[in-house]
Amino acid sequence: AQSVTQLDSHVSVSEGTPVLLRCNYSSSYSPSLFWYVQHPNKGLQLLLKYTSAATLVKGINGFEAEFKKSETSFHLTKPSAHMSDAAEYFCVVSDRDGGSQGNLIFGKGTKLSVKP
Amino acid sequence: GAGVSQSPRYKVTKRGQDVALRCDPISGHVSLYWYRQALGQGPEFLTYFNYEAQQDKSGLPNDRFSAERPEGSISTLTIQRTEQRDSAMYRCASSRGGSTGELFFGEGSRLTVL
Numbered sequence: 001a002q003s004v005t006q007l008d009s010h011v012s013v014s015e016g017t018p019v020l021l022r023c024n025y026s027s028s029y030s031p032s033l034f035w036y037v038q039h040p041n042k043g044l045q046l047l048l049k050y051t052s053a054a055t056l057v058k059g060i061n062g063f064e065a066e067f068k069k070s071e072t073s074f075h076l077t078k079p080s081a082h083m084s085d086a087a088e089y090f091c092v093v094s095d096r097d098g099g100s101q102g103n104l105i106f107g108k109g110t111k112l113s114v115k116p
Numbered sequence: 117g118a119g120v121s122q123s124p125r126y127k128v129t130k131r132g133q134d135v136a137l138r139c140d141p142i143s144g145h146v147s148l149y150w151y152r153q154a155l156g157q158g159p160e161f162l163t164y165f166n167y168e169a170q171q172d173k174s175g176l177p178n179d180r181f182s183a184e185r186p187e188g189s190i191s192t193l194t195i196q197r198t199e200q201r202d203s204a205m206y207r208c209a210s211s212r213g214g215s216t217g218e219l220f221f222g223e224g225s226r227l228t229v230l
Contacts, residue, residue, distance in 0.1 A: 004158075036221075043120065043221035044159070044207070090158050103172065104219070106151075106158030 002027045002093045006107035014115045019063075019078040021110045023091030026072065033074045034092040034104070035065055044090065050074065061085070086114045118142075120222035122208050128228045129198055137193045137225045141210030148191050149219060150183055151207040159207055165191060166213060198229045 007022040025031060035047040048059025055067045061084075065076045074091060091107040121140040129135050141148050147166050151159035161175040167188040176182070180198075185191040195202055205226050209219040 041223065043223045044209075044219075045221070046218045049218070092158075103161050103164075103175070104159075106160070108156070108158050 002031065002105045004091050004093050004105055004107040006091050006110050008110050009108065010111045010113070012113040012115065013081045015083055016080050019076070019081045019085065019112065021076040021089050021091075021112065023074045023076065023107060024072050025074060025091070025093045027093055032094040033065075033067060034094070035059065035063070035074075035076050036090045036092055036106075038088045038090065038109075040087075047076070047089070081112075081114045083114050083116065086112055088112070120208055120210050120220055122206075122222040122225050124225060125223065126226050126228075128230065130230050131199060132197055134194065134196045135198055135227060137195075137206050137208075137227070139191045139193070139208030139210075139222060141189065141191070141208070142220055144212075145210035145220070146213030147211045148185055149209045149211075150191070150193050151209065153205040153207055153224070155204075162193070195227075198227075200229045203227055203229045 003026045005024045013019055030052055033050040036044045037047050038044045047063050048057045048065055050057045050067045058064045063078045065074050067074050088109045088111050090109050093105045120142055123138045127135055149164040150162040152162055153159040163173040163176055163183050164171055165185040168185050180196045183193045205224045207221055207224045209221045211219050
């Protein structure tokens with residue numbers, strides 16, 4: 001069965017410093033992995049996705065994530081935080097090789113705060 | 117439309133009443149999904165459709181919950197005889213279809229059952 005663990009429920013950084021949001025996954029198959037962002041009172045938006053091409057995935061707004069199979073991790077990073085990055089971030093796994101294409105498994109989310 | 121539209125945005129109802137939540141997906145999107153998000157949790161899969169066909173309803177918690185998409189476009193999620201534990205944000209998403217396609221989410225319908 002697939003599962004996702006986001007190791008931090010809340011991360012606080014200063015503007016201009018690096019961001020690291022951690023995610024570990026468990027999957028019986030070759031997983032597809034995603035990061036979604038949710039700003040207050042907005043719908044969830046796709047930041048980036050990994051589907052077995054390059055292990056380093058670049059997304060929108062300067063975010064990137066690296067798929068590390070040996071560590072079963074898919075951590076989200078950004079070199080320099082901006083105030084507008086304050087939001088909740090969800091790591092998501094999908095079973096590509098079977099099951100429902102719609103059955104995305106979401107982590108519990110990490111709230112990112114950015115201090116001026 | 118330009119994005120996924122959900123209505124109502126907020127619904128307060130009394131225990132035992134039925135509610136219907138509506139989702140209008142992005143025009144032309146083949147697949148439509150319903151998720152439920154409790155406070156402090158990530159979204160949890162409920163069900164999804166390809167066109168008008170319900171492909172998977174394994175996430176629906178019990179038989180009080182049902183969903184339909186009769187013409188392959190707008191979908192309705194219905195909760196009968198609501199209970200307080202049904203209170204949550206209900207999120208709809210649509211996609212072009214195919215495996216691992218990007219999901220586009222609406223802003224959600226927040227249901228409160230008193």
